[in-house]
Amino acid sequence: xxxxxxxxxxxxxxxxxxxxxxxxxxxxxxxxxxxxxxxxxxxxxxxxxxxxxxxxxxxxxxxxxxxxxxxxxxxxxxxxxxxxxxxxxxxxxxxxxxxxxxxxxxxxxxxxxxxxxxxxxxxxxxxxxxxxxxxxxxxxxxxxxxxxxxxxxxxxxxxxxxxxxxxxxxxxxxxxxxxxxxxxxxxxxxxxxxxxxxxxxxxxxxxxxxxxxxxxxxx
Ligand code: TMP
Numbered sequence: 490x491x492x493x494x495x496x497x498x499x500x501x502x503x504x505x506x507x508x509x510x511x512x513x514x515x516x517x518x519x520x521x522x523x524x525x526x527x528x529x530x531x532x533x534x535x536x537x538x539x540x541x542x543x544x545x546x547x548x549x550x551x552x553x554x555x556x557x558x559x560x561x562x563x564x565x566x567x568x569x570x571x572x573x574x575x576x577x578x579x580x581x582x583x584x585x586x587x588x589x590x591x592x593x594x595x596x597x598x599x600x601x602x603x604x605x606x607x608x609x610x611x612x613x614x615x616x617x618x619x620x621x622x623x624x625x626x627x628x629x630x631x632x633x634x635x636x637x638x639x640x641x642x643x644x645x646x647x648x649x650x651x652x653x654x655x656x657x658x659x660x661x662x663x664x665x666x667x668x669x670x671x672x673x674x675x676x677x678x679x680x681x682x683x684x685x686x687x688x689x690x691x692x693x694x695x696x697x698x699x700x701x702x703x704x705x706x707x708x
Contacts, residue, residue: 493579494578494579495583495701495703497583497584497585497621498585498586498588499585499586499587499624500588500595500625500627500678501626501628501629501683502629502634502660503638504634504641505627505628505634506629507587509687510691511529511587513687513691515527517691517695518583523583526573526584527585528569528584528585528586529587530569534569540564541565543561544558545650545651546648548649551651553651555597559593559611562593563614566612566615570615570616575619586621589621594612594670595670596652596663596666598666599665599666600655600660600663621677622701623677623697623698623701624674625679625694626667626670628667628680628682628683628684629683631657631661633684634660635657641653
């Protein structure tokens, strides 16, 4: 199937403001008459949302192994790629995805310290040839991230999130992972300083996106 659309993914550690930026960009593109689809991972399909619950919030997930986590993330991804992303791209839509396979490299590869070659092979099964055209990596300091993570756990005490319960060392490794990923693919991955106001970050993102946009209305 020929890809006609544009596939943009958002990445970053906990509390970097990705979800807000996905929404702002979707609104901006929509106002320019682009056809936009916003998705999130894990999730984005009914099967994927069930897997997301198992991964994050289920009260029975405490004993999950890193390998099971890796496979579940990629089961959700395999479904999303085939059920939604490929058809949307084939129809010429702009697909914005809140996390994609770089999250697996950063969290399961660097964070959980699973073998990186094995992680790559599993990701390959899930995505096949479906790769992002552009990835925005939102960066904040470890201190801001820890502060936001603590605030979230204090304000949402009844919504357990197994991954957010990981140690500060885990998240420091995730940061290192993202640094390595960005260094390895500078053309695809644009690093955006996300420590400013949402409006300021949004403007920086727009400067990255605008040059690669197809003319509105062409689709
Ligand atoms: P979020 O939607 O709040 O970002 O939550 C998703 C969580 O799942 C977040 O802690 C990052 C984690 N994650 C992985 O560990 N590996 C993955 O491949 C993906 C997509 C997410």
